[in-house]
Amino acid sequence: MTTASGAAPEQEKTSALPSLLAKYGTIVGLVIMIGAFSAMAPAAFPTLSNGINVLNQAALALIIAGGLTVAVIVGELDLSIGFAASFEGVLVTGLMVNDGLPPAVAIPIVLLVGALIGLINGLIVTKVGVNSVIATLGTGTIVVGLNFAYSSGAPIAAGVPDSFVNIALGRLWGIPHNVLIMIVVTALLWVLVERTSIGQSIQAVGGNPLAARFSGIRVDRIKIMGFMVAGVCAAITGILLASALGSGTTSAADSYLLTAFAAVFLGSATLRDGEFHIIGTLFGGLIIAIGFNGLAIFGAPTFYQYVFQGAILILAVGLSSLGRRYANR
Amino acid sequence: MGNSAIQPVGAETATPATVSSLVRVTGLRKHYGGVRALKGVDLDLRAGEIHGLVGANGAGKSTLIKILAGLESPDAGEISVDGTPVSIATPDQATALGLSFIHQELNLVPRMSALQNIMLGVPKASTLGLVDWRRVRQLVQPIATRVGIRFSLETPAAALSVAEGWLVSICRALVRRSRLIVMDEPTASLSAHECDNLFRIVRDLSGNGVAVLYVSHRLDEITGLCHHVTAFRDGLLAAQIDRASLNRARLVEAIVGTDKPETFALAAANVIAPESDEIALSVRNLRRGSAVRDVSFDLHKGEVLGLGGLVGSGRSETVRLIFGADAMQGGQMTLCGRAFTPRTPHDAVEAGVGLVPEERRSEGLVLAKSVAFNLSLTSLLGLHVAPPLPLMSMRRRDKQAQEMSQRLLIKMPNVATPVGRLSGGNQQKVVIGKWLSRSLRVLILDEPSRGVDIGARQEIHRIIRELATQGVSIIVISSETEELPGLCDRVLVMVEGRIATELRGAAITREALVQASYLSTEESQPS
Ligand SMILES: Nc1ncnc2c1ncn2[C@@H]1O[C@H](COP(=O)(O)OP(=O)(O)OP(=O)(O)O)[C@@H](O)[C@H]1O
Numbered sequence: 001m002t003t004a005s006g007a008a009p010e011q012e013k014t015s016a017l018p019s020l021l022a023k024y025g026t027i028v029g030l031v032i033m034i035g036a037f038s039a040m041a042p043a044a045f046p047t048l049s050n051g052i053n054v055l056n057q058a059a060l061a062l063i064i065a066g067g068l069t070v071a072v073i074v075g076e077l078d079l080s081i082g083f084a085a086s087f088e089g090v091l092v093t094g095l096m097v098n099d100g101l102p103p104a105v106a107i108p109i110v111l112l113v114g115a116l117i118g119l120i121n122g123l124i125v126t127k128v129g130v131n132s133v134i135a136t137l138g139t140g141t142i143v144v145g146l147n148f149a150y151s152s153g154a155p156i157a158a159g160v161p162d163s164f165v166n167i168a169l170g171r172l173w174g175i176p177h178n179v180l181i182m183i184v185v186t187a188l189l190w191v192l193v194e195r196t197s198i199g200q201s202i203q204a205v206g207g208n209p210l211a212a213r214f215s216g217i218r219v220d221r222i223k224i225m226g227f228m229v230a231g232v233c234a235a236i237t238g239i240l241l242a243s244a245l246g247s248g249t250t251s252a253a254d255s256y257l258l259t260a261f262a263a264v265f266l267g268s269a270t271l272r273d274g275e276f277h278i279i280g281t282l283f284g285g286l287i288i289a290i291g292f293n294g295l296a297i298f299g300a301p302t303f304y305q306y307v308f309q310g311a312i313l314i315l316a317v318g319l320s321s322l323g324r325r326y327a328n329r
Numbered sequence: 330m331g332n333s334a335i336q337p338v339g340a341e342t343a344t345p346a347t348v349s350s351l352v353r354v355t356g357l358r359k360h361y362g363g364v365r366a367l368k369g370v371d372l373d374l375r376a377g378e379i380h381g382l383v384g385a386n387g388a389g390k391s392t393l394i395k396i397l398a399g400l401e402s403p404d405a406g407e408i409s410v411d412g413t414p415v416s417i418a419t420p421d422q423a424t425a426l427g428l429s430f431i432h433q434e435l436n437l438v439p440r441m442s443a444l445q446n447i448m449l450g451v452p453k454a455s456t457l458g459l460v461d462w463r464r465v466r467q468l469v470q471p472i473a474t475r476v477g478i479r480f481s482l483e484t485p486a487a488a489l490s491v492a493e494g495w496l497v498s499i500c501r502a503l504v505r506r507s508r509l510i511v512m513d514e515p516t517a518s519l520s521a522h523e524c525d526n527l528f529r530i531v532r533d534l535s536g537n538g539v540a541v542l543y544v545s546h547r548l549d550e551i552t553g554l555c556h557h558v559t560a561f562r563d564g565l566l567a568a569q570i571d572r573a574s575l576n577r578a579r580l581v582e583a584i585v586g587t588d589k590p591e592t593f594a595l596a597a598a599n600v601i602a603p604e605s606d607e608i609a610l611s612v613r614n615l616r617r618g619s620a621v622r623d624v625s626f627d628l629h630k631g632e633v634l635g636l637g638g639l640v641g642s643g644r645s646e647t648v649r650l651i652f653g654a655d656a657m658q659g660g661q662m663t664l665c666g667r668a669f670t671p672r673t674p675h676d677a678v679e680a681g682v683g684l685v686p687e688e689r690r691s692e693g694l695v696l697a698k699s700v701a702f703n704l705s706l707t708s709l710l711g712l713h714v715a716p717p718l719p720l721m722s723m724r725r726r727d728k729q730a731q732e733m734s735q736r737l738l739i740k741m742p743n744v745a746t747p748v749g750r751l752s753g754g755n756q757q758k759v760v761i762g763k764w765l766s767r768s769l770r771v772l773i774l775d776e777p778s779r780g781v782d783i784g785a786r787q788e789i790h791r792i793i794r795e796l797a798t799q800g801v802s803i804i805v806i807s808s809e810t811e812e813l814p815g816l817c818d819r820v821l822v823m824v825e826g827r828i829a830t831e832l833r834g835a836a837i838t839r840e841a842l843v844q845a846s847y848l849s850t851e852e853s854q855p856s
């Protein structure tokens with residue numbers, strides 16, 4: 001026993017390194033990025049107003065990504081969220097402009113629509129047994145159709161009430177509403193996943209649906225719930241985006257799908273070994289937002305943004321699966 | 330208590346003449362994070378011998394095997410084959426050295442035929458670059474016959490029983506001209522008859538100069554079969570025992586570390602508890618496909634009811650119907666006097682029925698999650714901080730898990746350890762522990778002590794009796810004929826989807842169980 005202690009600790013360090021790298025690599029990357037940008041653009045980047053600006057830019061993506069995280073934790077993918085968010089932005093402005101509904105009525109209706117889309121996704125996946133990628137690609141495409149049917153493809157801009165525009169553009173104690181809403185949504189999602197019995201069930205269903213079922217958990221319900229959370233969060237993002245733009249535009253939120261996936265997968269490689277979780281998604285979303293912010297500050301041409309977005313998605317999924325591989329050692 | 334199948338030491342089990350070391354392991358160490366699984370163990374395995382490897386759950390047996398198989402690399406220590414030091418970095422190198430491994434979870438490719446599985450990764454006879462399957466079959470058939478394969482080699486692996494899968498795996502090892510076949514808990518899912526067949530093959534292999542490293546928690550098998558035994562305790566070598574001094578007491582001492590006589594706690598069990606008239610669960614004419622043809626029985630309150638019979642006689646399928654895991658195609662059930670029609674396991678759990686499933690890794694555990702997480706899955710609602718608020722108390726969850734782990738002697742660094750990192754037997758304890766923190770009317774345990782060491786098995790049996798005294802009704806399925814006699818008040822023996830025999834109290838003996846399992850098969854065949 002005494003002879004063993006000599007060799008053991010050293011061995012421990014070397015074998016733990018890859019796993020540590022996978023767990024903290026993204027955080028280290030975040031810190032390096034902040035440091036580098038601060039050094040390269042000391043006047044523009046490390047300022048309070050730019051910090052708030054970054055958070056503001058990250059907020060909408062983080063909300064939709066938070067919802068997606070829950071769907072991914074139950075073991076399903078939701079590709080409809082971007083299209084749904086676009087539709088919901090159009091719908092909320094339409095309800096106000098065309099039907100004269102006040103925001104306080106239009107917004108809850110649209111949130112319900114978000115939940116409904118999630119419910120339909122969930123039912124198709126659990127009760128019909130369609131693979132979630134195909135199912136949500138299908139519903140997402142149908143939603144695009146609905147969107148065009150509703151808006152004829154033209155933006156709904158004129159006559160959006162100021163009170164609605166104010167939701168996204170207003171500030172409280174100097175902090176944009178979007179950021180505050182993002183913080184509240186993220187906090188609620190964290191509590192849901194980590195500190196409620198439903199959250200434990202969500203994690204169990206994602207980890208091993210059969211074992212969850214044999215523990216008395218209603219697997220189908222939990223999965224449907226995961227889709228509904230993703231749907232509601234997509235609706236929140238869609239509404240806030242319409243508010244920020246002051247208009248409902250047919251494909252305004254489509255690109256949030258990619259950003260959300262990148263944030264979720266990047267997040268899964270953060271702090272835990274390839275496991276999806278809310279705090280991870282928060283980090284993932286921030287990394288992406290800071291990256292974009294840097295690109296903008298340095299005036300990088302638009303195509304770089306696409307390259308960055310695509311590269312980060314691949315990097316994120318790569319890190320995530322590396323993390324899982326080490327976890328299984 | 331020698332298993333009827335295992336003959337006492339005789340000519341055929343005598344130590345083989347060859348005494349040269351085939352595989353020699355010295356000072357082997359391996360740790361996972363902070364867990365030191367092996368702290369310097371030795372193993373000396375001679376050509377053609379049957380070598381038993383025993384030890385409590387988590388003692389390091391599987392770790393040693395994984396290292397020999399090239400699946401894990403040791404921290405320190407030496408392995409030599411035929412006296413030459415070797416390093417085994419990959420499974421291919423292990424195969425090249427003549428070592429074959431049959432892990433407990435058989436890794437056959439389900440959609441391939443038995444023959445394809447046997448030949449997987451072996452250079453095959455070919456004409457013009459195309460595999461000549463006819464010639465391959467001619468080559469393999471004699472070996473297959475030798476290990477007792479009576480089914481067609483074209484059968485897809487998915488259609489084979491566990492026992493048949495074992496035969497395919499052994500055949501695979503022989504085709505590769507293995508000199509050592511390592512078997513990790515081979516009899517855990519075999520019926521008594523299939524075990525006999527396996528023992529015959531193992532002896533035959535040994536007679537032909539193939540060594541077998543045999544890992545098992547069933548001590549009767551070890552004493553009946555092995556020429557040499559190595560015992561591990563807590564990652565250390567506890568004993569090396571040879572045939573002459575091999576007996577059950579010696580093994581228990583080596584494994585547990587004391588020579589405290591095995592309190593077969595359950596001497597009391599055969600003294601039947603005064604049967605309660607209260608019927609907890611009544612099952613009438615249960616049917617599903619050909620597995621469950623017509624099953625009726627009553628389970629009394631506080632009774633321990635065993636379900637005996639062969640693997641495949643419909644026992645697991647029956648309890649799956651009671652648990653709502655499969656839909657029944659006919660029959661009625663009542664639970665405590667009320668109609669009971671569980672459509673999902675959730676319904677069954679709500680009604681107070683729990684099931685420890687047969688397949689612990691796939692049905693019982695979320696392997697990536699912690700011990701505490703897994704232990705709390707069945708009692709989530711009970712862990713709320715304040716019932717109307719849906720918030721959970723993680724502190725209470727961890728405390729409950731802590732207590733449960735102590736009660737079941739679960740060996741692990743702490744309750745935050747992912748359950749997938751526990752040894753096989755300790756994982757099984759977690760699956761059982763899941764149900765103990767919830768109040769139940771009926772607890773069904775399907776092969777509860779599969780892969781569990783003798784200490785923990787006694788503990789599990791004690792807990793079963795204790796629950797019964799508290800009024801919980803228990804159904805235990807076990808293919809191990811030694812298990813039910815000590816434990817049950819009553820045993821129903823199932824044959825081909827029907828209940829064939831009922832045994833009570835002192836009439837529950839190993840012999841009676843075996844007889845009931847087979848006699849009835851023959852009887853019911855003509856009809
Ligand atoms: N991948 C792993 N990561 C961390 N710890 C591990 C891992 N595999 C095994 N261990 C630990 O190493 C120890 C030895 O485990 P091992 O599987 O060798 O036991 P065993 O003798 O085969 O037990 P059993 O009879 O229960 O199968 C245990 O404490 C176990 O928790």
Ligand SMILES: [Mg+2]
Pocket residue numbers: 390391392752753754
């Ligand atoms: Mg083991």
